[in-house]
Amino acid sequence: MIHARFFNSDSETGFELTGHSDPDGEGEDILCAAVSSAAYLTANTVTEVLQAEGSVKAENGYMRLAATSSVEQARLLTDGLKLHLEQLSAQYPDRISVEAD
Numbered sequence: 001m002i003h004a005r006f007f008n009s010d011s012e013t014g015f016e017l018t019g020h021s022d023p024d025g026e027g028e029d030i031l032c033a034a035v036s037s038a039a040y041l042t043a044n045t046v047t048e049v050l051q052a053e054g055s056v057k058a059e060n061g062y063m064r065l066a067a068t069s070s071v072e073q074a075r076l077l078t079d080g081l082k083l084h085l086e087q088l089s090a091q092y093p094d095r096i097s098v099e100a101d
Contacts (some may be wrong), residue, residue, distance in 0.1 A: 002035055002096040004085045006078060007066075013075040014054070014066040015039070015082070021095040031095055034088065039063050042081040046074045 002019045017039055021031040043065045046052050052070040057063070067074035082098065089096045 001094070002032065004035075004082070004096065004098045006082050006098070006100040008075060008078075008101065011071065012054070012066055012068050013071050013078055014064065015042075015078055016062075016064040018062050020061055021092070031088065031092055035085065035096065036063075038081055038084050039065075042077050045077055046070075050074060050077075 002017060002021050005016045007014055007016075017035065021029050021035075040058075040063075043056050043058075043063070046065060046067050047054070047056060050067075050070045050073050052067040052074050054065065054067040054069065054074075056065050065078070067078075082100065085096065085098045089098050
């Protein structure tokens with residue numbers, strides 16, 4: 001299962017994704033591909049377009065973005081990702097969960 005957690009404060013905003021949805025095996029799953037693509041688009045926009053300070057970590061089955069500057073603008077982008085993942089979760093409730101602090 002994919003777990004998405006979003007966090008926001010006055011000084012930081014971001015998300016953490018863990019897991020795979022795994023019905024067809026790693027690398028064969030369209031849901032994992034959709035989530036990964038949306039997460040990379042969000043992280044790249046925050047870090048490269050907004051040039052927000054913070055950190056990004058990505059490895060197999062894990063991604064975390066924490067923006068510590070341009071927080072309000074970054075929050076708009078992470079809110080868009082959250083909405084997208086919530087809609088996917090409504091379609092695939094046994095394969096993706098979304099929570100916010």
